[in-house]
Amino acid sequence: MTGLVIDNDDHRLIRESVAKIAAKYGHEYYADRARRGEHIGELWSELGEAGLLGVHLPEEFGGGGAGLTELTIVIEELAAHGMPLLLAVISPAICGSILAAHGSAEMKGEWLPGIADGSRKMAFALTEPDAGSNSHNVSTTARKDTDGWVISGGKYYISAADECEALLLVARDGDVATTGRNPLSLFVVPVASPGVTLQRIDTALTSPDRQFTVFLDDVRVGAEALIGEVGKGLRQVFAGLNPERVLAAALCTGVGRYAVAKARDYACQRQVWSAPIGAHQGISHPLAESHIAVELARLATMRAAELFDSGLDAAEAANIAKFAAAEAGLRALDQAIQTHGGNGLAREYGLADLWFVIRLMRTAPVSREMVLNFVAQRSLGLPDSY
Template sequence: MSNLVVDTEEHRAIRESVAGIVSRYGQEYFLERGRRGQGIEELWKDLGASGLLGVHLPEEYGGGGGGMAEAVVVVEELAAHGMPMLIWVISPAICGSILAHHGSEAMKREWLPSIADGSRKMAFGLTEPDAGSNSHKVATTARRTDTGWKISGSKYYISAIDQAEAVLLVAKDAEHSTPEKSALSLFVVPTNSPGLTLQEIETSIVSPDKQFTVFLDEVEVGEGALIGTAGQGLKQVFSGLNPERILVGAICSGVGRFAIDKAAQYAKQRQVWSTPIGAHQGIAHPLAEAHIAVELGRMATMRSAELFDAGESAAEAANIAKFAASEASLQALDQAIQTHGGNGLAHEYGLSELWFITRLMRTAPVSREMVLNFVAQTSLGLPRSY
């Protein structure tokens, strides 16, 4: 199958390394663990030991010294083998990137090597039941004490926190906020802290990465838990949000590749009236169109990663990449299921289980409507609608 994203020699080696590891497990391993609510610790540790969790993190803290472009290759290739991993986006990408940019030296040395080798994970706590896409309306509040802070509130749809030793928490800083304007601070909060409790959200998603509501009742953290500068959390958190959008583009690009590859193989082999169904334009044209959309999404995703790595403003590119790739992956997955007929819903083919996690990517981490708002107002200069 053609590939419009041309890999460097390094990127090709990364793809081959990912493929070599995941092929020893197979998609059924990933799906079965997801169905049973179990983790994928063996695979995760293998990826860490091969340097594939920290490719984008600084070498002095156990990473590979690469950038977001290398992270895109890893995440896309995992999804292209039927393994879309939310935890990769959350722990190494969002949390790792924020810590690398804004964490104290002690925090970097404590967390980045163990995130990179897969021995520890960190969750990310931003979204809330009543805040939605508006980060300025975060209600979870951190109040200063003699020894640090007390944090109270709740977070919603927090992925894989049951696997994590800590959560990178975004909270309203009571000391720096005014009635007119909230100021945010970021904290690393151990998940075993007294007063922190989890409640699983039952969803239709088949994935080892489950979703949770997190409750914080006077959770105490010390001075060393603060990331960067108190009250400057909104600026700091964007060190993780653009990588998040870029890597969601990578997940979706991989799912799109997986779906198109499965469908093309099936359309060549499946015969009706002695003719492969792929010979019919009713099958061939929709698959070709879906392939075009997936490849365009892949190119947008890699371009956004290149801009981010070059230190350029990547917000527009990251949002466009996330939008294009998520729409393309759903188109590809839907057409792949249609191509398989009834077999598209059979567990044997591993397509239908990817539907809900891929559909989630259309809504999270930023909805398609908010991307369109951003592009309309930032790219086109149209008046704000909210």
């Protein structure tokens, strides 16, 4: 299918490289590993060896020296082959981007080459049960001691924590008493540290990347674990949060492309009363609308990535792209299931097992309600609601 997004030569080569690797694995591989509780190590390693996981990271630290636009293509193309990889949004995108922007030279040298080639992974630990969307209200504390920091608290819905060597963790200053906005700091915390405990959250997601509650009981880290400046964590974390929104959007548009393509093929092949079902407007029009919505979301997503790469304020564009893509991707998948009738729920058609992953994107990494708050207050200038 043709689309509204037109790649330049470099982008076309990246997309073709991802598609070639993805075609060797496909949705059946992804879903089978997820159902078995296994990871997708072979695919991950091959993507890393091809330079695709670190395509956006600095060349001097093993990356490709490109930008968020190029990583957006990687994430979307994987999802368009039925493999929406949450970890790809987390380790190279969020964590890699934050380390590249704010880590020390030593920290970049230690972590970025491994993140880029896929040999090392890092999870992002921000969310907490009682903080919700209010990142200022995190209760996990970091207290300075003689030779480093002592971290205590808990994190919730931390994706792929069991696959990762470390957490990029957000904590408030435990030595500062405040009733206002807490000063936050960022730390690299090894998952194997004494006092770190992972507890899996049982979800309906069919994904090789599982969800965890992380408990931190007086976890000691050295002074070198601090990322950037003390108390500047929330400002620093936005080096990763806008890319996170853009890449979540890419994941959704990729699934949307996958779903529309599957439904198109089925509608051309499936015949009832001697005519393909796609000849009926009750089938063709909803699929056409789904395609339109996905393509518009793709344009918004690429525009957000371009703004970020240009060093411009991409917050509004990233939020809009994430909102539009989550709605379009979910609608496309639901319509593809409907087009298949009862077969839409059969595992062999590879649709229904993606529903919860794409539905999650309406809630995470930022809920649609918080996007609407942002647009209402920042874009339209309406009174603050919180």
